[in-house]
Amino acid sequence: MAVIRTAVFMLVFYGLTVPYVAAALIGAAIGPRPMHAVIHSWVRLLDWCSRHILGIRMRIEGEIPEGQFLFAAKHQAMYETMELLNMLDTPAPVLKKELTDIFAWGWLAKQYGGIPVDRSGGAKTMRAMLKRTREVL
Structure with missing residues (x-):
């Protein structure tokens, strides 16, 4: 079934x-x-x-706060x-950079406010992620 x-x-x-x-x-x-x-x-x-x-x-346990906050999910x-x-x-989700390579969907994810991260990029990736986060905010 x-x-x-x-x-x-x-x-x-x-x-x-x-x-x-x-x-x-x-x-x-x-x-x-x-x-x-x-x-x-x-x-x-x-x-x-x-x-x-x-x-x-x-099922949601607990409450979701009002206003801006960082919400980290281990999924x-x-x-x-x-x-x-x-x-x-309208959160700004952090997503694997590979997802932004999907035709049309990846572009929409970035337009929505998605923050792509290259998981193999080290400190350079962290700087790019922080820059994109400032842009989204």
């Missing part, structure tokens, strides 16, 4: 990701608010698919990172 649920999830979520990326690109041409709206809608699709197809439910998969986009007010 898990194999079937996974296959259905992949068909629905990844199949709909392509039109969402296209819509986000159009939204980005209009401005950041429409792009963010499409991206947050895509993340809600992930939540819906996870809940109704895979049976995964998110096992993209699920937690994507859910943070729903829970926080």
Whole structure:
């Protein structure tokens, strides 16, 4: 049964990701608010698919503070990172630089406010990450 649920999830979520990326690109041409709206809608699709197809439910323990803050998540998969986009007010996620190489999606991730990091770059990477963080703030 898990194999079937996974296959259905992949068909629905990844199949709909392509039109969402296209819509986000159009939204980005209009401005950041429409792009963010499409991206947050895509993340809600992930939540819906996870809940109704895979049976995964998110549970939050504790409270999320108001205002700007650093939120570090030790995650096992993209699920937690994507859910943070729903829970926080337009966060600036740190992501692997390789993800920014994905056609269209990578550009959108940077436009959203993503901060790419080259995990093999050492101190140079840290300086670039801090520079990008200042730009996003």
